[in-house]
Amino acid sequence: MVVAAKTGNEAMxxxxxQINPDVVAAYPITPATEVxxxxxxxxxxxxxxxxxxxxxxxxxxxxxCLGAAAAGAxxxxxxxSQGLALMYEILPIVSALRLPIVVCEVNRALSGPINxxxxxxxxxxxxxxxxxxxxxxxxxxxxxxxxQAVKIAEKTSLPVMVSTDGFIISHCxxxxxxxxxxxxxxxxxxxxxxxxxxxxKNPTTRGALDLQDYYFEHRYQTSEAILNAKxxxxxxxxxxxxxxxxxxxxxxxxxxxxxxxxxVALGSTCGTTRDVVxxxxxxxxxxxxxKIRVFRPFPAQEIATALSNAKSVAVLDRSDSYxxxxxxxxxEVLSALFKNDKKPKIVNYVYGLGGRDINLEDIKSVFENLKxxxxxxxxxxxxxxx
Amino acid sequence: MSKKLLSVKELxxxxxLEAGTAIxxxxxxxxxxxxxxxxxxxxxxxxxWLYCPDMSILLDENKKVSGIDYKxxxxxxxxSFECPVKPNKAITMEKEVK
Ligand code: SF4
Ligand code: SF4
Numbered sequence: 001m002v003v004a005a006k007t008g009n010e011a012m013x014x015x016x017x018q019i020n021p022d023v024v025a026a027y028p029i030t031p032a033t034e035v036x037x038x039x040x041x042x043x044x045x046x047x048x049x050x051x052x053x054x055x056x057x058x059x060x061x062x063x064x065c066l067g068a069a070a071a072g073a074x075x076x077x078x079x080x081s082q083g084l085a086l087m088y089e090i091l092p093i094v095s096a097l098r099l100p101i102v103v104c105e106v107n108r109a110l111s112g113p114i115n116x117x118x119x120x121x122x123x124x125x126x127x128x129x130x131x132x133x134x135x136x137x138x139x140x141x142x143x144x145x146x147x148q149a150v151k152i153a154e155k156t157s158l159p160v161m162v163s164t165d166g167f168i169i170s171h172c173x174x175x176x177x178x179x180x181x182x183x184x185x186x187x188x189x190x191x192x193x194x195x196x197x198x199x200x201k202n203p204t205t206r207g208a209l210d211l212q213d214y215y216f217e218h219r220y221q222t223s224e225a226i227l228n229a230k231x232x233x234x235x236x237x238x239x240x241x242x243x244x245x246x247x248x249x250x251x252x253x254x255x256x257x258x259x260x261x262x263x264v265a266l267g268s269t270c271g272t273t274r275d276v277v278x279x280x281x282x283x284x285x286x287x288x289x290x291k292i293r294v295f296r297p298f299p300a301q302e303i304a305t306a307l308s309n310a311k312s313v314a315v316l317d318r319s320d321s322y323x324x325x326x327x328x329x330x331x332e333v334l335s336a337l338f339k340n341d342k343k344p345k346i347v348n349y350v351y352g353l354g355g356r357d358i359n360l361e362d363i364k365s366v367f368e369n370l371k372x373x374x375x376x377x378x379x380x381x382x383x384x385x386x
Numbered sequence: 387m388s389k390k391l392l393s394v395k396e397l398x399x400x401x402x403l404e405a406g407t408a409i410x411x412x413x414x415x416x417x418x419x420x421x422x423x424x425x426x427x428x429x430x431x432x433x434x435w436l437y438c439p440d441m442s443i444l445l446d447e448n449k450k451v452s453g454i455d456y457k458x459x460x461x462x463x464x465x466s467f468e469c470p471v472k473p474n475k476a477i478t479m480e481k482e483v484k
Contacts, residue, residue, distance in 0.1 A: 214391070
């Protein structure tokens with residue numbers, strides 16, 4: 001293991017260097033710019049032999065990635081917010097064509113109003129595009145997750161996005177452990193596509209017009225593939241754990257055994273919540289954290305089981321759905337619990353939009369409010385000035 | 387439509403089809419301009435054949451340019467634009483009139 005101080009962006013760029021993808025097509029956007037900027041430096045220094053395509057927009061970036069992946073290349077890119085939004089048109093085509101592209105995504109609020117700081121509105125809005133979604137809690141998870149993403153993508157023939165919280169993870173330096181280069185290469189292995197579009201001896205057509213007769217079946221295939229991705233994700237996380245000591249799953253339960261009040265969250269806020277859980281546990285309070293690491297495929301059963309003994313639950317959403325019901329993570333957790341005989345009282349907190357700080361006191365207030373959960377509204381906004 | 391449609395399990399994954407299926411889809415009726423081929427002027431350089439995005443330049447049994455496949459030609463005019471013959475091109479564009 002190589003111990004180094006890395007920001008989230010550096011950690012992802014280092015993973016990309018070790019992966020040495022055949023093709024990277026990218027367009028810069030804050031706060032993800034550094035990922036491909038650092039990677040471009042690796043290329044200039046001769047540390048990778050990637051075909052690097054600097055394109056004129058994210059729409060072109062994802063289109064170039066799609067073409068390269070259809071040819072059988074190992075392909076990666078990185079983006080954020082409006083950049084991802086400009087890729088939206090291509091994202092569901094990539095999954096329909098079952099191309100294992102990996103995106104290092106840095107979560108940033110969608111405009112408008114224009115904002116460059118963290119929330120999850122960009123990737124959450126892309127949740128139904130047939131991509132596996134992995135949310136990292138810190139730089140270490142960003143690095144580990146990027147390596148695993150390649151393996152998962154190629155095993156499932158599905159695209160994967162690994163995301164970090166903009167600035168909070170992307171620009172903050174942490175101590176991380178990296179695998180030696182040869183070990184990282186061994187972990188991801190070789191990639192050989194089943195049917196390359198460049199196989200001129202066996203020519204094929206991709207992405208043809210698909211009307212009432214076949215569209216439905218093709219969509220079903222992708223839906224099934226996403227559900228079936230759970231095992232490959234678990235296997236990659238398990239293998240990583242066995243070999244390098246850090247095991248990953250779809251969810252992570254922190255001090256959940258006898259927890260009565262629980263916070264469910266994604267990304268860096270889980271780190272903040274851990275500290276609060278430790279502090280309150282020190283005072284004898286039965287609180288816990290349920291981290292959702294993988295949002296697609298959605299681990300509904302796993303979440304329902306993990307929450308079945310809790311009394312009250314707050315689901316923290318770092319994106320707002322303009323509906324009265326609740327935001328996306330909340331609504332999905334709620335429906336995961338619906339069929340359970342034992343279910344906790346559950347509320348939604350929208351927080352941290354546009355990079356608004358979420359600190360220990362905020363998290364403590366949520367745990368405190370959960371004591372009188374019956375008096376809470378279903379949907380709450382944490383820290384907005386009313 | 388008597389052809390049996392494939393099920394989810396029978397379909398290859400990833401929307402992969404055999405090559406050349408565009409021949410089954412006639413796009414010629416979208417055309418508003420029609421390329422007219424003049425065999426007398428043609429020097430058989432095959433630029434039109436090379437550039438046509440819809441593979442609508444026909445070749446005869448001797449592989450010489452012989453005309454236009456109007457069932458698929460969309461009337462983009464690239465063939466005419468690329469034709470090098472001067473002063474009169476061997477392919478000219480005319481308005482499609484019904
Ligand atoms: S008009 Fe366009 S589509 Fe028609 S034959 Fe010429 S190049 Fe091909
Ligand atoms: S480009 Fe003109 S001269 Fe050349 S083959 Fe076509 S029609 Fe004939």
